[in-house]
Amino acid sequence: MPIERVQAVVEVFPDTCRHCAHALPARARGLAGAPRRHQVTEWPPIEAHITEYQCPAVVCPACGETTQAPLPDDVVGQFGPQLTALVAYLTVVCRLPRLLVQALLEGALQIPISVGSTQKAWEEASAAVATPYTELQQALPDQPVLNCDETGPSHQWREALALGAGRAHLRLLHDRHLARRARADPSVGRDV
Numbered sequence: 001m002p003i004e005r006v007q008a009v010v011e012v013f014p015d016t017c018r019h020c021a022h023a024l025p026a027r028a029r030g031l032a033g034a035p036r037r038h039q040v041t042e043w044p045p046i047e048a049h050i051t052e053y054q055c056p057a058v059v060c061p062a063c064g065e066t067t068q069a070p071l072p073d074d075v076v077g078q079f080g081p082q083l084t085a086l087v088a089y090l091t092v093v094c095r096l097p098r099l100l101v102q103a104l105l106e107g108a109l110q111i112p113i114s115v116g117s118t119q120k121a122w123e124e125a126s127a128a129v130a131t132p133y134t135e136l137q138q139a140l141p142d143q144p145v146l147n148c149d150e151t152g153p154s155h156q157w158r159e160a161l162a163l164g165a166g167r168a169h170l171r172l173l174h175d176r177h178l179a180r181r182a183r184a185d186p187s188v189g190r191d192v
Contacts, residue, residue, distance in 0.1 A: 001039055011035070048083075048111045079121050083111070087118050088125030098122075 016023055053075060057066035077084070090096045090104065098118045105111040105118075140146060 001041070006039065046109050048109060049080075051080075077120065077124055078117065079124075084121045084125050084128075087121035091118065091122050092125075 013027065014024055053071055055068045055071065057068050059066050079087070087101060087105075090101045091098065096104070098115045101118045102113055102115050105113050
């Protein structure tokens with residue numbers, strides 16, 4: 001890593017000469033060249049940031065009934081946007097099973113979570129991207145050119161499309177792309 005990324009530098013000086021065993025000064029005066037560098041990268045301890053919203057019941061002085069304030073509008077569910085995005089990333093992009101996501105969150109991040117809560121977080125993330133996804137789905141058929149990475153074997157492309165949320169829509173987009181390409185080159189889309 002470049003020195004700008006280093007958070008701590010520890011200078012390690014030898015106590016004795018490795019050639020003659022003579023004692024060396026604590027801070028070596030006769031330095032020769034640049035020091036040998038060895039970097040150790042560590043994952044910092046991560047602790048979940050937990051915010052508790054307390055809604056006390058307030059007694060009305062006029063009627064004697066109690067009223068509680070609702071939660072703020074931006075408080076949705078039990079998990080914040082970063083944790084919800086992490087769960088969605090692990091389940092959709094990394095294709096980890098919900099049970100494995102639960103084990104990772106509990107073991108590595110000390111976030112107790114049920115398998116059902118991982119599913120709920122995934123559903124929240126899916127709902128959050130539903131509108132832009134629909135807009136993209138509606139806009140793509142009208143585009144004169146659709147580009148995608150077709151460098152891998154065609155069966156890998158088809159398998160990748162068969163996985164994850166919205167696979168039928170992605171398959172439709174893929175087929176439309178191949179149909180457009182096939183008009184220009186009839187060999188496109190056929191297994192050779």
